Every structure is written in C-alpha cells, then in structure tokens.
Amino acid sequence: MVERVLLLCLLLIGFWGVVAKKNIIKKIFGLNILNAAAVMLFILEGNRIGTEAPILESGLAQVVDPIPQALMLTAIVIGVCVTALALALAVHLYQITGSFDIDTIRERVKDEA
Amino acid sequence: MGKRKAWGTILQASLAIGAMGAVLLPIFLCQTPWPTVARDYLVEHGQHESGAINLVSAIYLGYRAFDTLGETIVLLVAVIGTMGLLSRVESMVNAVGDDDNTIQTVSAFSLRGEKRSSHVLRTHLLEVVTGKIGPIVLLFGFYVMLYGHLSPGGGFQGGVIIASGIVFLALGNQQDNTSALSKSSILGGIESVSFLLFIIVAISGIFFGKGFFGNPLADSAYPVGFIVLLNSIIGLKVGASIGFMCIAMMGGHD
Amino acid sequence: MRPEDIVFATVMLPLLGASLAFCAKILPKGRIAGVVEYAGALVGLGLPPLVLILLFPVVFSGQSVSGVVGQWFVGVGITFRFDALAWLVNMLGYTIGAAAWVYSLGAGPKGPAFTGVFLIQTAALSATIMTTDLFNLFVCLEIMGITSYVLIPTSRKPGATLASFSYLMVSASAMVFFLLGTYGFYRLTGALSYEGISSGLQAISSSDTMLSIVSLALLVSAIAIRVAVMPLYGWLPDAHALAPHAVSAVLSGVLIKTPLFALSRILYLFPFGMEVGELMGIAGGLTAIVGVVIALSQEDAKRLLAYHSISQIGYVVAAWGMAISLGVDTPAGTSLMVAAFLHAFYHALFKGLLFLSVGTTVDMAKERNVYVLRDGIGKLRDAGEKIPVTFIGFVVGALAISAIPPLNGFVSKTAITYAMKGSLSYYLLSMAAVGTVASFIKLSRIYWPTRKRGSLHLETGVSLGTGSNPQSKAHGLVARLTAQSALAVLCIAGGLAAPHILTIVGTLLSRGGTNSAVPPTLYSTDNLLKTGATTLGGILLFFIATSKIGSRVLHTIRNRPRSFQGLFVSFSLGTAFLVAFLVVGKFL
Numbered sequence: 001m002v003e004r005v006l007l008l009c010l011l012l013i014g015f016w017g018v019v020a021k022k023n024i025i026k027k028i029f030g031l032n033i034l035n036a037a038a039v040m041l042f043i044l045e046g047n048r049i050g051t052e053a054p055i056l057e058s059g060l061a062q063v064v065d066p067i068p069q070a071l072m073l074t075a076i077v078i079g080v081c082v083t084a085l086a087l088a089l090a091v092h093l094y095q096i097t098g099s100f101d102i103d104t105i106r107e108r109v110k111d112e113a
Numbered sequence: 114m115g116k117r118k119a120w121g122t123i124l125q126a127s128l129a130i131g132a133m134g135a136v137l138l139p140i141f142l143c144q145t146p147w148p149t150v151a152r153d154y155l156v157e158h159g160q161h162e163s164g165a166i167n168l169v170s171a172i173y174l175g176y177r178a179f180d181t182l183g184e185t186i187v188l189l190v191a192v193i194g195t196m197g198l199l200s201r202v203e204s205m206v207n208a209v210g211d212d213d214n215t216i217q218t219v220s221a222f223s224l225r226g227e228k229r230s231s232h233v234l235r236t237h238l239l240e241v242v243t244g245k246i247g248p249i250v251l252l253f254g255f256y257v258m259l260y261g262h263l264s265p266g267g268g269f270q271g272g273v274i275i276a277s278g279i280v281f282l283a284l285g286n287q288q289d290n291t292s293a294l295s296k297s298s299i300l301g302g303i304e305s306v307s308f309l310l311f312i313i314v315a316i317s318g319i320f321f322g323k324g325f326f327g328n329p330l331a332d333s334a335y336p337v338g339f340i341v342l343l344n345s346i347i348g349l350k351v352g353a354s355i356g357f358m359c360i361a362m363m364g365g366h367d
Numbered sequence: 368m369r370p371e372d373i374v375f376a377t378v379m380l381p382l383l384g385a386s387l388a389f390c391a392k393i394l395p396k397g398r399i400a401g402v403v404e405y406a407g408a409l410v411g412l413g414l415p416p417l418v419l420i421l422l423f424p425v426v427f428s429g430q431s432v433s434g435v436v437g438q439w440f441v442g443v444g445i446t447f448r449f450d451a452l453a454w455l456v457n458m459l460g461y462t463i464g465a466a467a468w469v470y471s472l473g474a475g476p477k478g479p480a481f482t483g484v485f486l487i488q489t490a491a492l493s494a495t496i497m498t499t500d501l502f503n504l505f506v507c508l509e510i511m512g513i514t515s516y517v518l519i520p521t522s523r524k525p526g527a528t529l530a531s532f533s534y535l536m537v538s539a540s541a542m543v544f545f546l547l548g549t550y551g552f553y554r555l556t557g558a559l560s561y562e563g564i565s566s567g568l569q570a571i572s573s574s575d576t577m578l579s580i581v582s583l584a585l586l587v588s589a590i591a592i593r594v595a596v597m598p599l600y601g602w603l604p605d606a607h608a609l610a611p612h613a614v615s616a617v618l619s620g621v622l623i624k625t626p627l628f629a630l631s632r633i634l635y636l637f638p639f640g641m642e643v644g645e646l647m648g649i650a651g652g653l654t655a656i657v658g659v660v661i662a663l664s665q666e667d668a669k670r671l672l673a674y675h676s677i678s679q680i681g682y683v684v685a686a687w688g689m690a691i692s693l694g695v696d697t698p699a700g701t702s703l704m705v706a707a708f709l710h711a712f713y714h715a716l717f718k719g720l721l722f723l724s725v726g727t728t729v730d731m732a733k734e735r736n737v738y739v740l741r742d743g744i745g746k747l748r749d750a751g752e753k754i755p756v757t758f759i760g761f762v763v764g765a766l767a768i769s770a771i772p773p774l775n776g777f778v779s780k781t782a783i784t785y786a787m788k789g790s791l792s793y794y795l796l797s798m799a800a801v802g803t804v805a806s807f808i809k810l811s812r813i814y815w816p817t818r819k820r821g822s823l824h825l826e827t828g829v830s831l832g833t834g835s836n837p838q839s840k841a842h843g844l845v846a847r848l849t850a851q852s853a854l855a856v857l858c859i860a861g862g863l864a865a866p867h868i869l870t871i872v873g874t875l876l877s878r879g880g881t882n883s884a885v886p887p888t889l890y891s892t893d894n895l896l897k898t899g900a901t902t903l904g905g906i907l908l909f910f911i912a913t914s915k916i917g918s919r920v921l922h923t924i925r926n927r928p929r930s931f932q933g934l935f936v937s938f939s940l941g942t943a944f945l946v947a948f949l950v951v952g953k954f955l
Contacts, residue, residue, distance in 0.1 A: 001142075008141040012134050018540050019935045020126035024532070031539055038546045041141065045554065049147045054168040055265065056160050063168070065152040066159075067443065067553075070172035071502050074184045075546060077269060078509050081191035082539045084358060085516055088195040089532045096525045102931050109525045125932055129939035133544075136584070136939075136946050139577045140551050148557025151442050158440070176443040179436045183494070183506035186382070186487055187513050189389075193480050194517030201523075298393065305389040312382050318437060325375040326437035 003044065011037035022101050024093065028086045035079040042068045042075075163328070164337030165262035174267070174340045174347075178326050181343075182315060185350060189308060192354045199361055244285025251278035258348035262337050268344040272351025279356030283363070300357040307350035314342060370425055370432045374449040374497065376418045377457050381490035384411020388483035404479045411486040412465045415493070419457055426454045426875060433499070445500045446560040448632070451875035455708055456496040456628050462857070463620040463715050464489045470723050470850035471613035473843025474730065476521040488514035488617070492625045499561045499632060501549045501586075505542065508593065508626065512538050515606070515618060522611040530605035537602055537934045538592055544942070545589035551582030565636035580639060580949045586630075587643055588942040593626040596647060596684055597654040598937040600677045601929065607673035612726030615669065619676035619722065620715030627680075627687060628708070634691050641692045642952050646945065648688025652792035655681030659802035663809065663912055664921035667735045668725050671810055672718070675768065678799055679714045683707050685792040686783045699786065705873050706782035713767070713775040713861055720854040721764035724757045727847060728813060743814040758814055760851040765807040767858050769905065770800060770898060772890070775861030781894050782869065797901070804905020805912060865889060 014037055017030020046068030054066035094100055097108040159168050163175035173181050258271025279294050294300070318327030328339045387407030394400040425432065431450030435441050468485060471477065491510035498504050512535075519531040553559060555575055556567025568579055588599070595603040603623070607615050634640030658678030665671040690703035729735045732746040744755050767776035780800065787793050861868065866889070888894075911917045 004141045008134065008137060011137065012130050015133055015540070015935075016126060016130055018536060019129050019932055020122065027536060031536065031543075034540060034543050038543050038550070041547070042550050045147055045550075049149050049152060053265065054155075055263075056156070056166050056168065063152070063156060065147065065149070066155060066168035066172055067151050067559075069169045070177060071180075071549075073169070073173055073269060074180050074502075074506060077184050078187050078506070081187045082509075082513065082535065085191045085194050085513065086532065086535050086539075088198040089516070089520070089528055089535065092198045092201065092520070092528050093525075093532060096528065105529060106931070109529050122932060125936050129932075129936045132939040132943035136581055136943050137547065139581045140547050140585075143551070143554060143575070143578050145554060145575055145578070147554060150557045154440060154442055162440070172443060175437075176439045177445055177502075179445050180503055180506050182382075183491075183503070183510055186491075186510055187506075190484055190487060190510070190513050190517055193484060194513070197480065197517070198520065198528075302393045305386065305393050308389060309383075309386040312379065312386055316379055316383075319372045324369075324371055324434075324436075324438045325379070328437065 004041070007037050007041050007044070010040075022103060024090045024100050024102055024105070025087075027102070028083060028090065031086070032079065032083055035075070039072045039075055039079075042072050162331075162336075163340060164335065165340050167262055167264065167267070169265075170262045170267050170340055170344070174343045175328065178315070178343065181347070182311065182326075185308070185311060185347060188351065188354055189304070192304070192358050195358055196361055240285050242285075243281040247278050247281035247285055250281055251275060254278050254348070254352065258344055259341065261344040262340045268347030269351055271344070272348040273355060275348060275352030276355035276359065279352065280359045280363075283356075283360050294356075297357060297360065300353045300360075303353040304350055304357065307346050307353065311343070311346050311350065314339075314346065370422065370449075371434050373418060373422060374432050374447075375436075377415045377493045378490050378497070380414050380418070381411035381486040381493070384408060385483040385486040385490070388479045388486065392479040392483070400479065404482055407479075407486065408468060408482050411489065412461065412468055415457070416461050416465075419454060419461070422449070422454060426451045427871075441560065442558065442563065445498065445503045446562070447497045448499045449497055452628055452631070452708075453496045455712070455872065455875060456625055457493050459712050459715055460489055460492040460621045460625065463617055463719050464492075466719060466850045466854050467613040467616045467620075467723075469846050469853075470616070471611070473846030473848075473850075474612060474727065476611050476613075481518075481521060484514050484517055485614075485617075488518070488622075492621055495625050495629050498629075501552060501559050501561070501564065501633075503559075504629060505545055505549060507629075508545070508590070509542060511593075511622060511625070512542070515614075515622060518614045519606050519610040519618075521614070522609055524609050526605060527609035530602070530609050533931055533934065534602040534606050536931075537938065540935065541589040541592045541938060544585045548582040548585035548589070551578050551585070555579060555582075561633060561636050565638075568638055576953065577950070579637075580953065581946055583633075583637055583639055583643065584942055584945040584949060586633065587647075588938065588945060590626045590630045591647070591941070592938065594623050594630075594684065595654075595677055595680060597650040597657065597681070598941045599934075600654065600658070601934045601937065603677055604670055604673040607676060608667060608670040612669075612722055612730075615673075615726065616719035616722040619673065620719045623676065623680055624683065624711045624715070627684065628711075631687065631691060631695075631704075635695055639949050639953070641694065642949055643945070644688045644691025646688070646948050648685050648692060648792060651681045651684030651686075651688055652795035653681070654678065655685060655799040656795050656802070657681075659799045659806065661924060663802055663806040663908075664924040666737050666925065668729050668737050668740070668810060668813060669722070669735060671737065671806060672721055672725060675721075675803070675806070676714075676718060678803065679710070679718065679768070681799070682780070682783055682796055683711045683714065685796060686710065686787065689787055689790065689792065701873070701877050702786045703783075705869070705876050706779065706786050708876065709869070709872055710779035710783055713779045713858075716854055716858050716861060717764045717767040717774075717776055720760050720851060720858060721768065723847070723851050723854070724760035724764060725810070725813075727757045727851075728761070732813075737810060737813060740813045742816050745816070756848045756852055760855045761811070761814065763855045763858050765811060767862070769804045769807050770901065772895070772898060773859070773862045775858050775865070777898065778862055778865040778869070778889060781889055784897075785888075785894075797897075800901045801904040801908055804902055805908035808906065808909045809912070 011034055014030045014033030017033060018027050021027050021030060046065040050062040050064035052063045054063045093105055097105045099105055155168050159171045160166060163171035165171040254271050254274030257266035257274055258268055261267030282294050315326050318324055318329050321329035323329055323331060328336055330336050330338045384407040388404050391400045391403035431448055433448040435444040435446050491507055495507040498507060516531050516535045520528045552564050555571055555578060556564045558564050558567050592599045607619050610618060634644055655678050658674050658681055662671050662674035662678060665674060686703045686707035690700045690707060693700035695704060728743045728747060732740050734740040744758050747755055747757050767774040770777045770780040784793060784796060912921060
C-alpha cells in the first residue's frame, strides 16, 4: 500500500515536471519520471504472485508473472527512443532560439515565422 | 504582472495535477489480487512451446514478437529523426563559421607537442582505459545477447551493452584514427541490413505453414533456434543504432 | 496461402519497402540507390492495394479474418481482426499515402530516409486498425506518433520543431496514462486482447467497477489526443500548418482518423462504451463548430486549413459517437457509422487536395497570409503551370468541403445530417456548415486577381539551408500535378458514384446483412434547399466577418492566449470530466 502511494506521488511529480517546469530539458526529465513510475507500478504488482524470477531452471517454482516484465521491456525501450528524439528536438530549438525556456521559445518562434 | 502570471501558471498546473491524481487513485489503490491465468499457462507450456527457459524471452520473441517488431521500428525511426535533427544543428554551426565550438585545446593531459583536435575531455587516461575495456564489453554484450533464452538478458539488453562497447572503442581511439566499428556508414549499414533481416525472418513463418510471425522451427528438434536468431538480429540492430546515436551525440559523426 | 497469411501483407509490405529505402540510404548516391528507393516505395505503396483488392471478396461476404499472430496461445499472444472496417481504413490510408508520396517527389521532402519513415507510418496505420490487443495498440500508436514527430520538422521551419516538440510531450505523456489504463484492465482480467478483457469484465465485482471506468477513461482520452477532439486539439494547428504539405495531407487525412476507428473496436465490446460514445458525439459536435469559428479568424492559409481539419473531424466524431451510443447492431447505428466513415474518407480526399493545392500556391507566391496574397493563378503561371491545375484542384476541394452538390463532400455531409436529424449535434453541424462556406470564400481570395500591385514581402528567416520549395520551374511539376489531379478526380468520382459507394460501404459495415444501413436519399428537394440556405448563409457570414465589427471579433479570437501548459491542463480536466460523467451515469 505504502509503496503504491509513493509511486503515485512519483508519477505526479513527473507530471508536475512536464506541466509546470519552464525549462524544456526539465520537462523531458519529468516525462521520464512519469514513464518510470508507470513501469515500476506494473512490475511491482506483477511480482506479487510469486517469489522467483521467471526463468524455469529449477522446475515449476513459484515464479512471478512474466507478462508485465516482457511488456515493460517494450515500454522502456519506447520511452528511451521518445526521450532521445525529444532531446534532439530540444537541442535544435536551442540552436534556433538560443533558449531552453518554453515561453521564450514560443515568443521567438512566433517572431520568426 | 510577471508574478501574477507565475501564480496563474502554478494554479493551472496544480489543477491539472489534482485532477489527474484524483483520477489515478483507483488505479494505484486497487487491492484486487493479480490474475494468475497467463502465468500458470506459461509455466506449464511456455518452455515446451517456445523452447526458451527464460519466459520473458519466450514472450517477447515468441508469443508477442509482433510487439517487439514495433519496438525496433520505434528505435529505428527515433535514430533517423535524431540524426536528421543533429546533422542540421551541425550544419548550422558550420554555416555560422563559429570556430569556438570545437575546442582546439592543449589540455593538462596531452603530451608535449602533440596535436589534438578532439574534445577537451578526451584525455590519455580515458583513451587507454576505454580502449582496453571496449573489446571485453563487446564480448560480454554478445554473451548476453546469445544466451538470452537461458538467462536474464536478450537482444535488447545485449544490444545496449554492445552499443556501450562501441562507444568505448570510439572514445578509446587514439589520434582520432577511427576504428571501423565507430564509422557511421558501417553502423548505419548494420542497422539497415538487420532490419531487413528481421522482416524476412518475420515473414518466413508463412512459408512453413506457421503463419505470420510463427515459429518456422516449431516442429523441429530445436524450436529455440527462432528465439536465438531473433535475439542476434535485434542485438546487432540495437547495438548499431544506439552506438550510432551516441557517437553522433558526442559529435564524432562525419 | 490462407487469408490469415495474406492480411499481414498490408503491414509487412510497407515495412519491406521501408527497409529497402533504408538500404538505399547506405548505398553510394547514384542511380542504383534511386532505383532501390523507388522499388521500396512501389513495394510499400503499390502492392498493398492489390492485396486489398484480393481480400475484397472475403470482407464483402461479411466474413472477417481473425486469429493470433504466429498461431500462439490466445491468452498470451496478440490477436488481430481484419474485417470490413480494417479494409476500409486501409484503403483510405493507401489512397492518400500514395498521392502524398507522389506529391513529395515534386515538392520535397525527398530522400530515402523520408520515404522509409513515410512507409513505416503507413504500415503503422494498417497495424493500428487490425490489432485487437491493447498493448499492441499502444505500440502501434507509438509508432504512428514517433513517425509524425520525425516527419513534421522536415519542413525546416522553426515553428515546426516547436510544434513537433509540443505534440511529442503531450502525446507521450498521454501514452503513459494509456499504459496505466492497460495496467488496470490487465489487473482486473488477466488478458490483453479486447475479447478476453470484455469477457473478463463480465465477472468482476462491483467494487472494481471504478477501476474499469478509470482505465477506460485513460485509454479514451489518450486516443482522443490523437484524434484532436474538442478540448484536446491544441497541438494540431501548428503541427499540421507547419509540416511539409505532403505530410500535412497525410496527417489530417489519415492519421487523426485511424485511432478513432481503432477505438471503436474497444468501445463496441467494453462496458460503458456506449456512454463514452455519447459524450464523444457531443464533443464532436462542439468541435465542429469551435473549429470552424477559429478557422474563420485565421490569416495563415495553411493554419486555416488545419483548423478546418479539427472542424471536419468533429463531424466524423459526432456521427461516430452517436453510432456507438445507439449500438452498432441497430440499423440507425450502422447508417451513422457508414456516414462517419464516408465523411472520414471523403474528408481525407478533399482535405488532402486542399493542403496540396494551397500549399503549392503559397510556396510559389512565398506568402502565406490570406489578407496579403492575391492573384494565385498568376503566381502559378509564373511557376510554369500552363493549365491552372492547382487552382482547379483548389476549387474542387473548396466546393467539396462546402458541400456543394455533385461533389463528394455533399454526399457525406448529407448522409451524416440525414442520419442524425433532430439531435443536438444536428443543429451544431448545420451551423458549422455555414461557417465552412464563409471561411472558404475567405480562403479563395488568394486566387482573386490583384487590383493594385500588393506589397510582396517575403517570408523572412524561415528557410534554413535548402528549403522544401522547389526553385526551378519545371522541377517536380509533373509529380505535383499528378497527385493533385488524381485526388481531384477521386473527389468528383466519389460524388458522382455516390449511390454505389454508399451501398458498398453500407453492405461492408452491416456485419453480414442482419442490420443493413438505410441509404439516405441524396438529391431530395429538402437537402438541396438546405444546401442553398447554407451557401447563402455562408456568403452572408463572410460579409459580416469582413465588416469592421466582425474583423475585430475575429482578431480577438485569433490572438486568444494559447500556452503549452494549456494542452496538459485540458488533457487532465478532460479525463477527469470523462470519469465523472461515467461515474455519475453509473451510480446516479
């Protein structure tokens, strides 16, 4: 129970970072925290029905649910890819406008376009 | 005015966080016991059907390999997009003619009279250590990649280790004579070809009557061969893409 | 070869084409690389329509091809379903995709990397509509998303990079919530396939109902971001207006509709699907009218079109939502679904045509402002167009979107309003139609001849390096004109052959003929009178809008405050509202 409440807090901190922070790099950090919280929740809860890793070395042990782990593997890789692209976009925006602040970027882009 | 605006921002953000937090409460507080149907099925039949002891590998390269294809596509597109954007950034820097960006430095670590055009952080210490570790890391990466069906690991994990090996080799290049593995043309080639191979393997099941993404070796003595093959292809592809991207972000791409 | 093997050709052929294009990228530049790239495009965009034709008899007889990818166990593997809906959406995607790619040959962006990413996007569309697995849907949506984030900034405008960044942030955050929704359903039922989940949801205890409501709301709002329904449309205008023209055509023609039809598969099966449909139908009606009002106020030609995409998707969502809330097995629901799909398809055709023709004109004139740009035909003639194909394309598209009789827009809009007569959305959509006419009269001014030599100030500071504008006259002219004339012909043909198309789509979507759709009577006096009244109202509205008070109001609307944060605030509040609506409907 406590750990799940903490995960909710983590998720909301990440969401706060995305919504309220002005610096676009911090926004990207926030997105990663958000993603990590969702992944951790999935893995944590999936591990409640067993004690062993899902590798069948010693017969039919009480293994955890392998599906969340396989799904989260995909979700993590996708998260990393999106982050890489977001960082590249941020670098490009910095090159165009000379700022990492979202409001300044908006203004300068509007001036140019 | 500025202060008022800042308060408005915080108020709006709090509203958003509050709404989302309230919505998410049932998701995080749910006490329902976790379902065991799929786990029980996999423990009983998973090893027999896919040949892999590692059930996670069995799922993401067997039962749900189509997701994995999507995942590699996302990686591929992200790499292409990142490279496109970064190369544009570089061309802009060059167009401005801003020579200060490349630091022609004489750092404390360089030998007397040595000409270095590389970055200030590239020291002899770093070059020697990473140059020696690089091959070992590569070897470990191939181990993780090839034994993914038996132990924790697999194509993605192994691929990322291979990528760090490539980055080490690129960092350890003394005097900037880049080794073949850190050349973007070669890494790009490995990436494109392994993507093509992945698709061919995915289609191959059709010709063995197993359907799209079916295991063509399902009836043979070694059904696990399919997973090993996919692990190797994915490992090469991920290693090449991420290594490529890291080298580009370090500013070493041509 | 069984049909199960063939249906995945619609996904795999574009991917194969994309991998060929990427191989062309590593080949030394030259003739061989070019041949390999074009071969890839041919494999990816040319062969799938043939496969679809091959599959037509299967879906036309009311059957559907479904199963598990790779014949694995159904409880773990990925299930898919290729039915009439998937066939129709595939057809839509490949028609627009092929036209847009041909156009991009003439007007850029070019190169094997663009072709490859473009083909991957097409494959993702096809996979999205076929899958019936929640996590696979997540992956497909992410592929669609990441290809758009990459394709939008290829126009090399600073604003496009910012638009792509905003879209990335809001849609990537929404996808995390989608993942949490998936978690909720997996936790309740232990299944990921739609059918497994819906049968598992029959047996849950009442204390878990709340979790299922929240999970559904998270899925729906994450998809609604992609569809750009009413409160969640903020990312769309910049992205669509600043992307390269070919990409704009695909983004607003296909990309915002595919998730909608994929969502209908979920809502058919899950509990509370009907209520969600009801709410989204109303949101769609509001979207239609708000979108058109903002569109009328715009001065950037492409941005005006982008807001029209929002407005028109509002039509589709209104009909779609009402179809789901009525139940798709009823005749009324089926007719609404037919109308919704038909409008989605026809909108893709005429909006693609408009984006390409207006895009060409503003490129040639180097001016995007509707109030400044005049004599578009002259500009096009200077650029080497002997017959003003682009202008004709614009006229066809503008008449179609304004629902003038023989064209396709008239057919689909009439079908929608016919099927929903008397409801709230009916009045909203009728008002939106008036606004559409007015704003296209406004847009058509870019082709009016000049009275005096207008000040021609160039776009400043926009083109970085080599822009996408073709500079030489004849360069790429053939490719651009081919794409535009093909779409124009399809628009006209879609209007003329309307009765046949309505019958075919009706048969396809009525799931085996038990609940056949009611084909609307198109050319009744009633409908023609309504069209006439709408057109007159539109002309009147245009004059009001150009008057002094009108233009001041529009100026206020145009300069309304818009912020990056607003996207997230509207997303959170929209999701909370959806949950509240479902909870109130359930417990009160």
